[in-house]
Amino acid sequence: MATDEQQRKELGSFLRARREKLDRAEYGLPPAGRARTVGLRREEISFLSGVSVTWYTWLEQGRDINPSRQVLDAVATALHLTMAEHDYVLTLAGFAPARPGSVSAVAAAPAHVQRFLDALDEHPAYALAPDWGIAAWNPAYEALYPNVAHTAPEDRNLLWLIFTDPAVRSLLDDWDDTSRRFLAEFRAEAGPRLGDTRYRDLIGRLMDASAEFRERWESHGVGGFESRERVFQHPTLGRLVFEHHQMRPSDQTDVQLVVYTADAETRVRFAARS
Incomplete structure (x- = not known):
C-alpha cells in the first residue's frame, strides 16, 4: 500500500487540481482577478463546504491531519465531484478501502x-x-x-x-x-x-x-x-x-x-x- 504521506500528497494534489478547474459561473460567482472565469479560491471552497480555511488549506498541502468523512463529503459536494471522484477522495483518506487483491505482478492468469x-x-x-x-x-x-x-x-x-x-x-x-x-x-x-x-x-x-x-x-x-x-x-x-x-x-x-x-x-x- 502507499504510505500515509503519499496518499495525503495525492489527495491534496487532486483537490487542488479540481478546485482550479471549476467554472465560477456555475457557482454564481463573478470572475476573479483579471477576469479569470475558471478556478475557485480556497476561501470560497471553505465557505461552500463549511470547513475552515486553515483546515482546507492543510488538506491541499497534504498535512498530517485526519479529516472526518463528513468533512470530506462536504468538500466533495462543494467541488461538485462525480461519484467516482468522491469515492477516490474517500479511498485516499482511508474511508473506502482499495479493491482487495494483490498489487504484485500477475505474469499469467490462472x-x-x-x-x-x-x-x-x-x-x-x-x-x-x-x-x-x-x-x-x-x-x-x-x-x-x-x-x-x-x-x-x-x-x-x-x-x-x-x-x-x-x-x-x-x-x-x-x-x-x-x-x-x-x-x-x-x-x-x-x-x-x-x-x-x-x-x-x-x-x-x-x-x-x-x-x-x-x-x-x-x-x-x-x-x-x-x-x-x-x-x-x-x-x-x-x-x-x-x-x-x-x-x-x-x-x-x-x-x-x-x-x-x-x-x-x-x-x-x-x-x-x-
Missing part, C-alpha cells in the same frame, strides 16, 4: 481464467492484473490486436500500450477520448497504491515516454468504468463495433476481465477473418 477467455470464442477478451498488465487473452483478442502476442512481458501493460504503441493509436477510432477514459479509470483504481514500486515505475516510464500521458496524468482525471460502445479501425477487417464489458471472477478478484461483444455486422466480418 488456468481457469484462461479457459474462460478461450470459451468466449469469437468475442475478443483479455485479463488485466491490478497494475493493468495484460495477463491473458484469447485468440479473438489477438486477431483484433496481434501485437499483444509479440510484446515483451514487461511492456505488455494496457496503459503502456495505449500511450506508446502506434498500432493501438491507429486501431482505436477515438484514441483521444479512450486514452483519457482509460487513464481516469486506472487512476481511480490505483490511487492508494501509487507509492508501490511497480506503479511508481510504470508511471515514471510513461511520464518519460509520452508527453500526452504526462499532461493528462497531471490533470488528475478520475472516473469509474461504464460499459460502452467501442469502435476499432482494423487494418484488414475495417471498421469493427463492439460493446465493452468488464467483470471480476469472485474467486480471483485481483484479475479484471475485459470482454468485447460484437454487433451483428462485426460478428459476421470478424468470424470470417480466418
Whole structure:
C-alpha cells in the first residue's frame, strides 16, 4: 500500500487540481482577478463546504491531519465531484478501502481464467492484473490486436500500450477520448497504491515516454468504468463495433476481465477473418 504521506500528497494534489478547474459561473460567482472565469479560491471552497480555511488549506498541502468523512463529503459536494471522484477522495483518506487483491505482478492468469477467455470464442477478451498488465487473452483478442502476442512481458501493460504503441493509436477510432477514459479509470483504481514500486515505475516510464500521458496524468482525471460502445479501425477487417464489458471472477478478484461483444455486422466480418 502507499504510505500515509503519499496518499495525503495525492489527495491534496487532486483537490487542488479540481478546485482550479471549476467554472465560477456555475457557482454564481463573478470572475476573479483579471477576469479569470475558471478556478475557485480556497476561501470560497471553505465557505461552500463549511470547513475552515486553515483546515482546507492543510488538506491541499497534504498535512498530517485526519479529516472526518463528513468533512470530506462536504468538500466533495462543494467541488461538485462525480461519484467516482468522491469515492477516490474517500479511498485516499482511508474511508473506502482499495479493491482487495494483490498489487504484485500477475505474469499469467490462472488456468481457469484462461479457459474462460478461450470459451468466449469469437468475442475478443483479455485479463488485466491490478497494475493493468495484460495477463491473458484469447485468440479473438489477438486477431483484433496481434501485437499483444509479440510484446515483451514487461511492456505488455494496457496503459503502456495505449500511450506508446502506434498500432493501438491507429486501431482505436477515438484514441483521444479512450486514452483519457482509460487513464481516469486506472487512476481511480490505483490511487492508494501509487507509492508501490511497480506503479511508481510504470508511471515514471510513461511520464518519460509520452508527453500526452504526462499532461493528462497531471490533470488528475478520475472516473469509474461504464460499459460502452467501442469502435476499432482494423487494418484488414475495417471498421469493427463492439460493446465493452468488464467483470471480476469472485474467486480471483485481483484479475479484471475485459470482454468485447460484437454487433451483428462485426460478428459476421470478424468470424470470417480466418
